[in-house]
Amino acid sequence: MNLLQQTIEKVEDLDQEMLVKARERVDSLIKPPKSLGKLEDIAVQLSGITKELFPAVDQKVMIVMAADHGVYEEGVTSNPQEVTIEQTLNIAKGITGVGTIAKVSGAKIVAVDIGIKEDIPSDAGVIIRKIKKGTDNMAKGPAMTREEAIKALEVGIEIATKEIQQGANLLGTGEMGISNTTPSTAILSVLANCDPKEITGRGAGLGKGGLVHKIEVIRNAITINQPNSADGIDVLAKVGGLEIGGMAGVMLAAAANRVPVVVDGLISTASALIATTIEPKVKDYLITSHATDEPGGKKASELLGKEPMLKMNMCLGEGSGAALAFPIIEAACSMMKNMPTFEDVGMSI
Numbered sequence: 420m421n422l423l424q425q426t427i428e429k430v431e432d433l434d435q436e437m438l439v440k441a442r443e444r445v446d447s448l449i450k451p452p453k454s455l456g457k458l459e460d461i462a463v464q465l466s467g468i469t470k471e472l473f474p475a476v477d478q479k480v481m482i483v484m485a486a487d488h489g490v491y492e493e494g495v496t497s498n499p500q501e502v503t504i505e506q507t508l509n510i511a512k513g514i515t516g517v518g519t520i521a522k523v524s525g526a527k528i529v530a531v532d533i534g535i536k537e538d539i540p541s542d543a544g545v546i547i548r549k550i551k552k553g554t555d556n557m558a559k560g561p562a563m564t565r566e567e568a569i570k571a572l573e574v575g576i577e578i579a580t581k582e583i584q585q586g587a588n589l590l591g592t593g594e595m596g597i598s599n600t601t602p603s604t605a606i607l608s609v610l611a612n613c614d615p616k617e618i619t620g621r622g623a624g625l626g627k628g629g630l631v632h633k634i635e636v637i638r639n640a641i642t643i644n645q646p647n648s649a650d651g652i653d654v655l656a657k658v659g660g661l662e663i664g665g666m667a668g669v670m671l672a673a674a675a676n677r678v679p680v681v682v683d684g685l686i687s688t689a690s691a692l693i694a695t696t697i698e699p700k701v702k703d704y705l706i707t708s709h710a711t712d713e714p715g716g717k718k719a720s721e722l723l724g725k726e727p728m729l730k731m732n733m734c735l736g737e738g739s740g741a742a743l744a745f746p747i748i749e750a751a752c753s754m755m756k757n758m759p760t761f762e763d764v765g766m767s768i
Contacts, residue, residue: 593738
């Protein structure tokens, strides 16, 4: 039995008894009912995930998957592909958006080369788990084989499981890959059964053909490859990306180990859709961080059935929105643990 199947089989429903206990406690804290809104919902969800009335999220890890894309050849972006490796090296140094934001909550950054076209120096602080040097051009055929897609998922599972074994109790997902809004939008278009025109955005910068060309490339890729929307691995293989698979694997591993995982923007949400297509119970272990400014973001969140907690007009990626959400999740735990109940303080209601 392969690692992916073993992981899928470990994913369980949230602890229903603990969800009830957590809600009862939240409702009895010294505050008006529902007055802390989403913070209360997060606290209850965390209890259901961890089976703990007072869950801890003091060991936070951002896992950033990096890979290149063959569809870059189609001119869907104005950015040079070399930016993928350059920015991945900067992510490992902690000096990009995700790193500087993660410093606020003391989160660890784990950068992973799962499919960058160029070779990363061995001393760069990046974990090298390269499956291949970028995906194939999905506008001409499948982005990868099914076996490669499974490998991408399993790399994510392995990286996340190792961090959890070392004490991580809150994970975040991030990515780096020039032109990766193209496969992300293709995934969303397939799973939402909608025309790419409804959800395609500029990404980090459009190529000479503009938005019309990017839409046509995505349409053609779907037409050529005919991904099966009921099979998350098939969708990932045909129109996805290696870093998208890696993040989906992180989510599967988090759910299998009863650890909450924070979803970033459009690309991370596309990964979440792959993960929940593979195993629907994963959804309950996800916390969506922010409503991205990418046009497909709203559709992706609706399809996932999870409302993001923040609206910050962000679309950087890297996991920056997930890192920004970490202190809020920690605040939910503090509320649960440190706020007394009316009974505790002898107050009548």
